[in-house]
Amino acid sequence: MIRRVRRLLAAVAGTVIATATLALAGPAAAHAAAARVDRPAAGVDITGEHLDQPLRLRAATHPAEVNAVLDQVSWLGRTGQQQGPKTADLGPKYTVVVLAGDAPTKTYDLYPLAKGGPRVYRPAKQPDRSKTLAGWFFGRLNMSETLRAAGVPLQRQFDTLSGGVGGGERVIPDDALDPGQDLDAAMGELQRLLLLNGGVMLVITAGIAGIALLVRRRTR
Structure with a gap:
């Protein structure tokens, strides 16, 4: 028993x-599982200001440019800031659509000349219908040069201030950061x-x- x-x-x-x-x-x-990419991106389409027709870059013919553009958005976290800069401070917008085969999977809005540094906006509604939180992110400092190398008609920019050999700092105004938004997201999690x-x-x-x-x- x-x-x-x-x-x-x-x-x-x-x-x-x-x-x-x-x-x-x-x-x-x-x-x-949601974050895992099942297939490598086949290419990107870029539309925006001063582009009469989309830039269609494919990994088979422009691997360096495609990888450089993807590097601008592949690191984004799950949550970003809910409120972005004022519209007047954003500058020109360039929409990047990531393709898997011939099908669009992801879309992002890039603002390489935004006041305070480049910005990325990720819409909640994505082409692949994945569940994504909309949010604003600070972009990489080389965003403008990356888009220019891909064919976007942008003037050459100096995105960093020299701080010595191998150094540099970002130019971000004090009012550009909103810690309250990040704190609310952290408390929710x-x-x-x-x-x-x-x-x-x-x-x-x-x-x-x-x-x-x-x-x-x-x-x-």
């Missing part, structure tokens, strides 16, 4: 632990994590209580 109770106890405990592990690992695995952990603890507690009740009945 005691052996049967021990086996039952071990089985129930294993089920509870497995459930808790899946609950914790599930969101991370889903996010990793923390709240969701706490709710998830609370749910897992509730499952574990219920499992232990059920085991204790079962053992009590079996040993009477």
